[in-house]
Amino acid sequence: MCSERRKISTFSAMESAIQTVVGVYLKSAKGKGSLGDKDFQGLVNKQLGNVMTGTESSSAVKEMRKGLDENKDGKVSFQEYMTLIGYVANTLSEQRTAANNTPAS
Numbered sequence: 001m002c003s004e005r006r007k008i009s010t011f012s013a014m015e016s017a018i019q020t021v022v023g024v025y026l027k028s029a030k031g032k033g034s035l036g037d038k039d040f041q042g043l044v045n046k047q048l049g050n051v052m053t054g055t056e057s058s059s060a061v062k063e064m065r066k067g068l069d070e071n072k073d074g075k076v077s078f079q080e081y082m083t084l085i086g087y088v089a090n091t092l093s094e095q096r097t098a099a100n101n102t103p104a105s
Contacts, residue, residue, distance in 0.1 A: 025081050034075035040065045051088055 028043040029035050044061050054060035068080045
């Protein structure tokens with residue numbers, strides 16, 4: 001009798017984070033290839049409100065979307081979304097580095 005072992009996939013913290021970033025985009029895009037205005041607004045409000053300022057302002061989020069929209073099609077593609085994720089990650093890294101380098105009083 002052959003016994004099959006089921007390979008259980010375990011992800012590292014980095015792999016899980018990447019899975020989450022992709023999953024949030026796909027869920028927000030609702031099966032479409034890009035995020036429209038309302039989809040982008042919802043993603044930013046629900047997912048980035050704790051790490052970004054101005055997410056409660058629909059006009060600020062609209063301007064953010066326009067700034068990310070490199071091909072000017074009125075939507076945010078996955079690559080354009082990754083520009084935002086890179087910006088947020090870089091900003092958080094800089095903040096944490098600065099906090100770690102601040103001498104204790």
